[in-house]
Amino acid sequence: MADDHNDKLMEQFIERATPKLLEAMQESLTKKIEEQIGGLKDNTTKLLDQLKDSQRDREKQQQEFGQLKALLERGDAPSTIKDAFNPDPVKLTRQQARDPVLYRRAKAAAAQNGTTVQIVGD
DSSP, X not given: OHHHHHHHHHHHHHHHHHHHHHHHHHHHHHHHHHHHHHHHHXXXXXXXXXXXXXXXXXXXXXXXXXXXXXXXXXXXXXXHHHHHTOOOOXXXXXXXXXXXXXXXXXXXXXXXXXXXXXXXXX
């Protein structure tokens, strides 16, 4: 009989304590998960930036090859060919690149000058 009473008291304690224990655990777990996801997010952003950079480099190389081919077919002087391949890129910060109007203008200016848009740190 005493065991039955103790079992009932234990069940009542568990019913009342479980939500509070879960709430306390949720806060600490949330912090740990956010820390881990934050690191994953940073790494993902870095990898995506590297991928975009490599794609831009590949596109630039293809464009330069086409330009070189055209210049060689015309018979231009080596100094003219060298100058054609050394334009400075149009540089934007990440914040500026997020502005669609500014980015389109920079991209148009870069295309006009035969160069690329380069995203630099803030």
